[in-house]
Amino acid sequence: xxxxxxxxxxxSRTALRDRLAFTALYDGTSPKxxxxxxxxxRDRGRAEEALQEAYVKxxxxxxxxxxxxxxxxxxxxxxxxxxxxxxxxxxxKSAAALDEADCVADPNPSPEQSAVLASEGRxxxxxxxxxxxxxxxxxxxxxxxxxxxxxxxxxxxxxxxTMRTWLRRALISLRECLER
Amino acid sequence: MSATDDPARKDDxxxxxxxxxxxxxxxxxxxxxxxxxxxxxxxxxxxxxxxEDRLHPLGATxxxxxxxxxxRAAIVTRLGLGDVPATTWWxxxxxxxxxxxxxxxxxxxxxxxxxLRTDPAVAPALVATLSADGSGVRYAATAEAGGTxxxxxxxxxxxxxxxxxxxxxxxxxxxxxxxxxxxxxxxLVVPQHLQAAxxxxxxxxxxxxxxxxxxxxxxxxxxxxxxxxxxx
Numbered sequence: 529x530x531x532x533x534x535x536x537x538x539x540s541r542t543a544l545r546d547r548l549a550f551t552a553l554y555d556g557t558s559p560k561x562x563x564x565x566x567x568x569x570r571d572r573g574r575a576e577e578a579l580q581e582a583y584v585k586x587x588x589x590x591x592x593x594x595x596x597x598x599x600x601x602x603x604x605x606x607x608x609x610x611x612x613x614x615x616x617x618x619x620x621k622s623a624a625a626l627d628e629a630d631c632v633a634d635p636n637p638s639p640e641q642s643a644v645l646a647s648e649g650r651x652x653x654x655x656x657x658x659x660x661x662x663x664x665x666x667x668x669x670x671x672x673x674x675x676x677x678x679x680x681x682x683x684x685x686x687x688x689x690t691m692r693t694w695l696r697r698a699l700i701s702l703r704e705c706l707e708r
Numbered sequence: 709m710s711a712t713d714d715p716a717r718k719d720d721x722x723x724x725x726x727x728x729x730x731x732x733x734x735x736x737x738x739x740x741x742x743x744x745x746x747x748x749x750x751x752x753x754x755x756x757x758x759x760e761d762r763l764h765p766l767g768a769t770x771x772x773x774x775x776x777x778x779x780r781a782a783i784v785t786r787l788g789l790g791d792v793p794a795t796t797w798w799x800x801x802x803x804x805x806x807x808x809x810x811x812x813x814x815x816x817x818x819x820x821x822x823x824l825r826t827d828p829a830v831a832p833a834l835v836a837t838l839s840a841d842g843s844g845v846r847y848a849a850t851a852e853a854g855g856t857x858x859x860x861x862x863x864x865x866x867x868x869x870x871x872x873x874x875x876x877x878x879x880x881x882x883x884x885x886x887x888x889x890x891x892x893x894x895x896l897v898v899p900q901h902l903q904a905a906x907x908x909x910x911x912x913x914x915x916x917x918x919x920x921x922x923x924x925x926x927x928x929x930x931x932x933x934x935x936x937x938x939x940x
Contacts, residue, residue: 529772534891547789552892554783559772562779567770576779583783598757602764606730609767613732617739652765667731671766676735699727700720706762 529601530556536593536600543591550590554583557601561608568612568674578615582608613674655705663698670695723755730759836912837862838933845872845932847889849912855903857896857912859889864932866890873917875927878905883913888921910937 529535535557541549561582565575585607593603656664666684669675675683681691728734729742746753783789834851845864851857859874866872872890875883876898886896898906915922916929 548893548895550787551784551789554780558780559774560770562775563770563773564767566773572776576775576782579775579779580783580786584786587787596757599761599764602761603757605764605767606760609732617735650765650768652762656766668766670731670733671763672770674732677733678735680733695728695731695733696724699724699731702762703723703727 529560532599532601535604536597539586539590539593539600539604542587543594550587553586557604558583560601561604564605564608565612567672568609568616574615574619575612578611579608581615582611585611609674616674617676651706652702655702658705659698659701663694666691666695667698667702722752726752726755727759730756730763834906834908834910834937834939836935836937838912838914838935840931840933843930843932845914847914847933847935849874849935849937851898851906851937852895855898855900855906857886857898857906858893859896859914860893861889861891867916869919870929871917871919871921872914872932873921873927875913875915876902876905877911877913878902879909879911881905883927885922885925888917889914906937908937908939911935912937 530538535553538549538553538556542553558579562575562579565578565582566572569575569578582604586604589607593600656667659667662684666680669683670680677688677691677695680695681688684691686694725742725745729739729746734742746756833853836849836851838847838849839845843864846862848860848862849857850860857874857876861872871888874886874889874894874896876886877883884899884902886898887894889896911934913927913934914932915927916932917927918929922928
């Protein structure tokens with residue numbers, strides 16, 4: 529994906545209805561955003577549906593990012609994730625589909641990916657490492673695979689309220705670690 | 709003050725809700741309620757944004773996958789962006805890197821020509837390859853009917869904290885700024901009074917400038933690339 533600065537510049541031009549900038553934004557970011565949707569929805573057709581809705585929102589709200597600032601790639605990724613999760617939650621999940629959750633790829637980074645992440649010194653990875661292993665895994669699985677509290681509780685075989693407490697505490701710890 | 713009246717505790721609870729929404733673990737009416745709150749409460753929306761930024765690096769390992777051309781076309785149609793060139797693949801940096809400059813020129817001519825705005829009554833399109841001894845920067849430029857020039861960075865890159873600025877130097881005249889160019893493709897408009905200068909032999913140049921372009925209106929940095937427009 530193009531870097532956040534370039535995405536931000538293309539969003540500014542998109543806010544002014546620069547169609548060339550918007551298509552450049554699409555071309556530079558759609559493989560990543562499609563990857564995000566595909567990981568959550570596990571179906572190309574639905575992922576493309578989510579992707580379409582995401583880019584329509586990006587076109588419509590580009591001016592909003594322009595006013596607020598922040599990380600442009602995080603902004604567009606969040607739009608794509610939210611669209612995918614909306615579609616995921618709206619689809620009726622059968623028990624069979626829920627069982628498939630166990631066959632999903634490991635959300636944890638591979639050794640190669642870990643090496644790349646370590647070399648970039650991402651603070652979140654350092655903070656995640658401070659969490660108990662199973663809590664960190666649950667946070668990652670939630671983010672990358674789009675699992676709900678119910679699905680996580682089933683996957684980790686704990687009561688729903690236990691999973692809620694685990695994640696809330698983990699999120700508070702992450703926030704404190706990142707603010708240090 | 710009871711625990712439930714403590715405003716600090718309420719803020720904390722709200723921030724945790726924002727985290728849960730950003731993470732995506734809420735479902736059903738809980739998710740709907742949180743989404744509604746984000747739509748109506750600016751402070752909550754800001755908390756959600758902050759969590760999205762915090763969690764974003766967790767997605768670093770998600771693999772990129774090309775969506776289909778149909779998906780792209782559907783978006784273009786839905787937003788009514790119809791007459792943007794159907795494939796801007798020719799403007800992506802990955803394509804231009806690794807091509808010999810002669811191939812770049814041929815490719816620009818072959819691909820860009822059908823996409824250019826052409827008017828048979830107007831002079832034929834002009835192309836230029838811009839380079840300079842000792843400079844790793846190369847551009848391909850195509851002048852279109854209607855007085856615009858498309859610049860494509862064919863080799864090299866824009867250094868952090870600097871920009872590339874494009875200039876038109878009419879025969880025997882002073883450089884006139886066309887605007888900032890860089891990665892990918894940029895279409896710049898030639899000022900009305902200079903359009904007569906857009907002809908065979910006109911010089912285009914790229915200079916190294918600070919962010920935002922030359923502060924003086926004339927090139928202040930080194931000439932990174934230059935070349936003359938030629939008709940095809």
